[in-house]
Amino acid sequence: MLVFVILFPILTGLLIPHFAPGGRLPRFCLLIAAQIAEVCTVAAAVASGRTYTSDIWRLTESLTIALKLDGVAAVFILLTVISWLLTLLYSYEYMKHEHGHEANFYTFLFISEGMLLGTALSADFVSMYVFYELTSLCSMPLVLYERTRKAITGAVKYLYYSIGGAFFVLFGLAVLYDNTFTLDFLPGGTLIPGHHTQLVLAAIFCIILGFGTKAGMFPMHNWLPTAHPVAPAPASALLSGIITKAGVIGILRVIYFIAGADRLRGTWVQTVCLTLALFTVFMGSMMAFTEKNFKKRLAYSSISQISYVLTGLFVLSQEGLMGSLLQIAFHAAAKIALFYIAGILICLAGLRSVERFRGAARRLPVTFGCFIFAALSLVGIPPFGGFVSKWYIASAALDGLPGAFAYAAPAVLLLSALLTAGYLFPPIIRGFFPGDDLPPAPGGERLREPWQLTLPLILLAAACGLLGLFPDWITSVMQRIAGAVL
Amino acid sequence: MSFVQNFPFFSIILSLLCTVVSFILNGKWARRLTLFLLCAGTALQTCTLLFCCRGNIRYTYMMGHFAAPWGNELSIGILEASLALLFGVVMLLSVLGGSEHVATDVALPKQHLYWLMVDLTYVSLLLLCYTNDIFTGYVFIEISTIAACSLLAAKEVGRALIASVRYMIFALIGSGLFLIGVILTYSITGELLFPQLRTAVTALWEAGTYRFSMTVAIGLMTVGLSIKSGLFPFHFWLPDAHGQATAATSGILSGVIIKGYIVLLIKIIYQVVGIDIFRASGIQNILLIFGVGGMVVCSISAIGAPRLKTMVAFSSAAQVGYIFMGLGLGTHSALLAVLFQIFAHALTKPMLFLSSSSLMDASGGRQDFRSLWGAGHRYPMAGFTFTVGALSMVGIPLLAGFIPKLYFALAAFGMGWRTWVVLLALTVSTILNVMYFLYTTILIWLPGEERTHVHERVRPRMGTVCPAMLLAGLNLLVGIHSAALAALFTQGIDLFCQ
């Protein structure tokens, strides 16, 4: 069953874009149909509440590929398939404005989806490593779609950072192989107590650094600002929204399912990781504040926001984990929406830099309307979704962290929220209230906003709002999942 | 006393006879006489060797009817006989291979004198191998020096004459030092025959008197013989002397003459002085150091040599260094290695000189490396024998040159600081050997049509090629069946060192 979930997108990606008959539209409809089927399958699997497992492959006695659907995996795969569906719809229209081999784009898009699902559904560390490497490899071509020199450089940088991170992980993996009862993911961890403790801690730290590369944690965040501006907007959206979360899920699995939160609480690993995560939160927001290119600004914003998630994870409490899971969901929704907006602004109005947003709201009202929702959610203003997640993370930090951290963490988070407001609100305001001295824009009237571009956007913005207004359902789900872990 | 035991004496008389007769013959007949002499001598030595082996004996032989200490004695055993046999075979093959060059290099009226000198060389070598009397040893090293100089000067080219004069000077210095050493020894001990000398020297050393004089005497004799055999740093005469001579002479000089002096030195060390006294006097360590120095320095000089034959000659100097290194170790296993080295080098070096001459012929008579490019393709058989010789010098297993290396290294273990000196010297020397020998071997096999002006292949001359091929075959044989030789030598050493 799980094998099907992974295999179906891969096969779709390999076959349909190249071999489907007819023109662009029929091919596209087939793709959409396939994706809808995928979503339904996944939803059914999750809703059934069963824990599916499957052993796919036994490479050697120490290396196996196995899949399992548990609570954490369910969150990720649902997010993934839904985002993919929305992005697919968006990209139909968007890619009309791009020049390149569209078929290849969809191929790699779907294959990446399959690999990503594999990463989330992995039942043990080795399987996750395998799928993680393959995800990096298969998502790289998405970035270099435009084939300019800069795009290729960005893609290649992404690849090298990811592979480098994967090798950090491999180091830790090899050390842990001997020092755990099993490499399967079990809640509470599988470490053998008292065995080479310092080496094991160092290994875990390396793993966190390695996965943190994908999650944009300082000091390995550098690929994000280079890769995002050059990738086409749908790709950037998914990269920031979902693919970076592959790194997050890696860290999550290692901390809670291999090492065990109790084993790490109070160690230097926790301290250093918290420091790095908090620093990244601050640094990302700071860099976003000073950046003028909109997509790059969003990239830095992702760096910062994802480190919120990491902070929540490093608190090592149930509340923190819950907050992280919520933040993953809400950040995905908001960031994908923001990248859709960026894409619309580029392809419909040619606006890349924030300084030129003046008066743009008049021309793209729907877009800017959704911009407001997404921004509010990202900053963390109630009653939008982002507030809920950030609240839980901050309160978890306050409760669960020792000494100075307990106060430093919420302070940093607050500061970052202010900065976030600082880099998101001015463009909106400028868009709506351009000031009287603005010369009339050429063709300054309303632009046509195709529904394929705006519908996904509206859905996401609505989600941000609704789930913020009525958070109980989602919070209780996350709480249950977090409770099962700790 | 069996008839066979007379054979060494017969061969000495025969050679002296041939020497005298050659004076009145013309070149062609003198050459035939020499060949006959060498063949006969080889046959006689073989019989002697078999006799000694079978009986496992070593005996002394009185020449003439005068008893010691005035008369002349020979001591004949397995080692001496096998060395004499080796020298005979190598001289025979060198002479056969080089005859055609002799015919062109030496002026026609003087050719019978050339062959006369070859006979003289042979007789002196025989005596150096067999003599039991130190003064006879001196006499015949002088005679061999004169013969060698004449052989060298026979090629009346300017360079050869200069080389021969330089050789003469060095050689006479060497002989002079040796003579002084002999006189000192005689005046201290009053003996000339080896066994008596041995007793006297041992007694004197233990008594503690005359130690310094004894050491000086031994040192002088050693230095004298070292100069004559081309030990570093006295080797400066060697490259030109061996390099400028005609092929047969080079072969004889490199292959056997310098070995003759070494054989005498070995006899002096083991049968006059005794290995213990030799070690105690400290001269042994000096030989080791100089031997090692020779191995390295001469090889480095070979790399820089501008002409082919000079390079091969420097290689000879380096190989002599190996021998002295072995003598400097002083154990029986080292002596075994030294014997192997003498054999292997005596078989290989004449082959290299013969091949070099042939390759030069195929390159318009020039021997700078530029002209030799691709010479192997023009004269494949010479190229083949040169390759075999080069590989043997480098020490590829299955060829003769590997065996002495192996035994030297085996002998080196357990000797304290000497172990690493020897091992490192072997390694460095091998690497240097590769740099010039294999480099040259590659050079002669490269396709060279565009670079040199000589295009035609040379018709192989059987007279030159066959002896070289025979030597190559012997090389391979020794390399593969060294066990038999090792057994022979071990047996001989046991008898020799009692």
Add this chain to the structure above:
Amino acid sequence: MNSWFLLLPVLCPLVLGLLSYFIVFPSENSRRWFYGTVVVVASVLTWTAILRCGSDAFVFLRFTDRLTLAFRMDGAARLFAGLSAALWPVTMVYAWDYMKHEDRLRMFWSFFTASFGVTLGIALAANMMTMYLFYELLTLCTLPLVMQPMTQKAIQAGIKYVIYSMSGAALAFIGLVFLIAADAQDFTMGGHLAGYGGSRTTLLAVFTLSFVGFGVKAAIWPLHAWLPAASVAPTPVTALLHAVAVVKSGAFACIRLTYYAFGAEAVSGSWAQDTVMILTIITIVFGSSMALKQQHFKRRLAYSTVANLSYILFAVSMMTTEALTAAFLHLLYHSVVKIMAFFAAGAVLHYGEREYVDELEGIGKYMPVTFACFTVASCALTGVPPFNGFISKWYIALAAVHTYRALPILGFAALLLSALFTAIYMFQVVVRAWFPSKEGMMPAPGSVREAGALMLVPMILLAAVCLLTGLFPQSLLDLIREAVSV
């Protein structure tokens, strides 16, 4: 019967190869038939010997009663002989196409075949003396192959090669003599010198020197320089000899020296082991770094070989059975991968006339199969699952971690760094070939053709092997484990 099994595979190609130099072939076809028959027959003989041979030694020459030349088929011999016998026919097919337009074919083919025999001699050697003999012969037999183009560079490369190799042999000679003196030169697992009574310093010093000596052929730093220079040889030579036969003979000789002659216990834990390990670690990092800087395609692969060989030597220097298994695994896997990579480079050289990496922009479109195979090779070399390179790196990693000593773990980290560099310098080519930038220079349509079938079939075969051995490594692993326990 045993004796024939052992003798024929070595003598048949060696003697026939050397003698065939003097045969004048009437046509190219007849030449191909002749050499094809000889090589295939030799391979068949080898495989028969591997499968049917008993474990008695066959002495074919006696120097003294202790010093003999003998052959024996033990586990290690099976592995190395099997590898050679499998790869020689494959390379021959490739060379039929590649060497079509070269000169001096007589010399090439006769020495190519002769080298086969000599390599088998190294594999089957029962004691150090025999191995030393064939080791020297290998240098001599492969020398004409390196110099085959007879250009100035080729001749210099050949001279460099011969000087380095013979120097290495001169150092190894010390080890040979030491073993003879200690009566320890027969190859048995576990060696003879564990209880050595003599000077331990001498033993360790001799070991270090001989390891470095044999390691020269395995391109250990600082004596590696001959290998990049030798990449001027025709590609079949570089591929087979300098990726498989010569260099793996060096590694095999080091294995024999360490585990079968001296014995791991004799040297383990000493300064000699540390010295040797440090040298291998330096080589790993050095080789990978130099490969990064290289712009010449084949030289880049040559430096990559330098680094990968030291993976094997690093594993050898750990001196445990687990490490030996990993070393053999990498020996086998790397041979297959590297030969395929060189084949691809050769195809590009031959059919595209391109030697430098920056000329490869967009070439994947015209040589798709070639570059598909090269992509497989890149993934395998970097260690991306599911290809075989991952498996061998994993086992080396495990072996290093299990020693729980600082130096091997440092070596493991160096290995990962090298893997990252590998990713960079291999994927740079892959990305450039498949995703040319718009601003770059695409090749003119007629100038590049896909490689011929004789070149493609071996490449595809090897790529399949990479994948299969990556997916099903267990049987090979068991085979190796069994082989090294004998």
